[in-house]
Each structure stands twice: as structure tokens, then as C-alpha cells.
Amino acid sequence: MKPLVLLTATALLTASAAMAQTTPDSTAAAAAPANPLTTYGFVDGYYGYDFKHAATNQRPGFLYSHNRQNEFTVNNAVIGLRYDNGQVRGALGLHAGTYVSANYAAEDQVLKHLYEAYAGFRPFKKAWLDVGIFGSHIGFESALSKDNWTLTRSLMAENSPYYEAGARLTYEVSPKLTLTGLVLNGWQNIRENNQAKAVGTQIQWKPTDKLLINSSTFYGNEQPQDSVRRRRYFHDFYVSYAATDRLSLALVFDVGKQQADRPTGDNSEQYDTWHTGAAFVRYQLAEQWTAALRGEYYKAERGVIINAYAPAVSDANVFIRGGSLGLDYAPTGNVLVRLEGRVLNAADKVFREAGGATRSTYTNLTSSIALSF
Numbered sequence: 001m002k003p004l005v006l007l008t009a010t011a012l013l014t015a016s017a018a019m020a021q022t023t024p025d026s027t028a029a030a031a032a033p034a035n036p037l038t039t040y041g042f043v044d045g046y047y048g049y050d051f052k053h054a055a056t057n058q059r060p061g062f063l064y065s066h067n068r069q070n071e072f073t074v075n076n077a078v079i080g081l082r083y084d085n086g087q088v089r090g091a092l093g094l095h096a097g098t099y100v101s102a103n104y105a106a107e108d109q110v111l112k113h114l115y116e117a118y119a120g121f122r123p124f125k126k127a128w129l130d131v132g133i134f135g136s137h138i139g140f141e142s143a144l145s146k147d148n149w150t151l152t153r154s155l156m157a158e159n160s161p162y163y164e165a166g167a168r169l170t171y172e173v174s175p176k177l178t179l180t181g182l183v184l185n186g187w188q189n190i191r192e193n194n195q196a197k198a199v200g201t202q203i204q205w206k207p208t209d210k211l212l213i214n215s216s217t218f219y220g221n222e223q224p225q226d227s228v229r230r231r232r233y234f235h236d237f238y239v240s241y242a243a244t245d246r247l248s249l250a251l252v253f254d255v256g257k258q259q260a261d262r263p264t265g266d267n268s269e270q271y272d273t274w275h276t277g278a279a280f281v282r283y284q285l286a287e288q289w290t291a292a293l294r295g296e297y298y299k300a301e302r303g304v305i306i307n308a309y310a311p312a313v314s315d316a317n318v319f320i321r322g323g324s325l326g327l328d329y330a331p332t333g334n335v336l337v338r339l340e341g342r343v344l345n346a347a348d349k350v351f352r353e354a355g356g357a358t359r360s361t362y363t364n365l366t367s368s369i370a371l372s373f
Helices: 002-014 098-103
Strands: 037-050 071-084 088-096 114-121 127-135 163-174 177-184 198-205 211-221 231-242 247-259 271-286 289-300 318-332 335-346 361-372
Touching: 071 098, 071 114, 088 127
Parallel strands: none
Antiparallel strands: 037 071, 037 361, 071 088, 088 114, 114 127, 127 163, 163 177, 177 198, 198 211, 211 231, 231 247, 247 271, 271 289, 289 318, 318 335, 335 361
16 A cells, blocks of 8 residues: 555656546646536537448447447437636536446446536635546547547547546646646546556646647556456557637647556566557638547457456557548537548458448448537
């Protein structure tokens, strides 16, 4: 326990983190709003179609957002309250949809419908201490499609945390630099699955109004209590740049390592490694029209993270690359109509067709109408 306490204290005091770009409650020591209690809502209705798909309405198992095909349905519907008087704050949000069914499948049936639920206060000027369930400090993309440049999520976003449960200390060093340290139940789990705690950090630096640089880390043991302990180390980095009033660019790179199972007779310490990258280009075509292009890849030794919780020695490596092109139409400030085409290509034949055949290429179309208030 002492090493964990020391590591936790170090994470909180050395300040490694800032809340992710897409987290809705990124904080500054601002004056209290006129009305501290606000309501919010979001609903994302969609229809997707997979080409040469298997005899199922389910998309590949490593996709959690917009993961149904040939079906009119709702990805995520959220309703909630937030309170912030400048000294005390909190939030309670409920959600449901296919994203919740897929991404919260391992959670308690009651807890899985909590989009966020936390309470916090200022322990000192320019700092917030929050405890509860909140958006992840990891990643360029969030659970709400309206906040993302593309409709569907990248492979790296789908296979890293969207949400967390724990305590976070956020400190605004200056208007350009925010630091956060976190103690968490684990890697995207509300209900704890062992006696260990994880720690996370984040640095978010905005040297100019056009440039944002983010660095996030995670360390923890994510195996169930009755399993062999396997340490997981992870780093997420992204940079976004508004090149012009119309053109925006972003680069994202993640790398992680997890202690690995070893062949019989091999006593050395080994790790399964995964790394993934994505490039985004967003261009405003006209006042209400925007296009977005994404290129990405995902490589995981023995399918660690993307395919298996604790991969076996005999499991195959995973390598997938792909791209997407999307078109957005915003008839009003709180409505977004989107259409996106996507293609993925794997090193092995991992995508199933009708009749049981497999192939290495997967393509789909996804459309959505989202309303927020």
C-alpha cells in the first residue's frame, strides 16, 4: 500500500494532467455563473450499413460507438444537471443507447446508466478536487459525437477509456497551462475489480489560441482479483492546430505496455505492447457545411487491449489500418446532421461475411442526426 500512496501523492502534487479537450467541465478559476444550476441534454439517432456484412446487426466487437448496422437506433441519449457556484460544483447525468449497452457491458446494471456523477470543491484558489464518475482524461475524442471531428470514433478512442471513477485534482497554473492528477478504480471501470488502484496524469498546454498540446498517462493493474497481476503502462499524446479560420489539423499517438504471459520455462519479464496513431483534417466548406478526413492504424501484440484482457502466448498479433471521410451539415447551432464512410484493412482475415467467410477489408456507412441543448 505504501508505494501506491507515494505514487498517488506524487501524481497529485507534481501535476501531470489537465482534463481532456472534450471533457465538458474543464476548469478555470472563473467567476461564479449567474445561475449555478444548469441542465443539458443530447441525443444521437443513427443508421449504419456495413457492406458484405455477416448475418448480424452487430458491427465488429472492437467498435463500441455506432456499433449497430442496418438498424435505426440511438447511439447515446443523455440528460443531466450541473451545479457550479465558483466554489462548489457537481454533476449528475443519465444516459442510454447502443453505446451504453456495448461499452458498459461489464458494469452493474444500475451504474452503467450514469454518464457522470461527481461532487467537488476548491481546496485552494485555481484548483478543483472532484470525486465520482466523470469523463476520461485520456484521448482526443469523447463519448458525445457532437464534440468530435468525425462521426465514428477512431480505433484508439474505442479501445481506451471513455469514462473513469475516482478522484481528480485539477490545477490551473496559468490560462495556458492546466495540470491534473487522478486516483482511479481502473481502466474504464466504475465497479472495482481488484484491491489495487490506478493513477493517471495529464498536462494540457495551450501556448496560443490556435495550438493545443496534451499529454496523458495511466498506470495500474487491471486484472481481476483472482488473476495474476499484470501492470499496465499507457501514454496518450495529441496536438491540435487551427491553421486557418476554415482548416484544422490534429495528430494523436498512443502507446501502452502490459505485463505478458510467458511460455513455460521462460522466467524473464515480458510485456505486450500496443501503439496506435491517427491524423485528422477538418475543413469548413461553407457556413453550415464541414468535411473531415481521418487516417489511422492500430497495432497490438497478441491482440492486447483490442482483442483480449489477458492474451495467451499463442494469440496472434493485430494490425489494422484505415480511413474515413465525413460530411457534416449544421442547420442550427444545436443540430448536427452527419454522413461518414469508413474502410478498415487488417493484416489477417478478421472480418466476417454472411455464410461464415472471412476477409481482411471492412467498409461501412454511418449517418446521424444529433440534437443538443
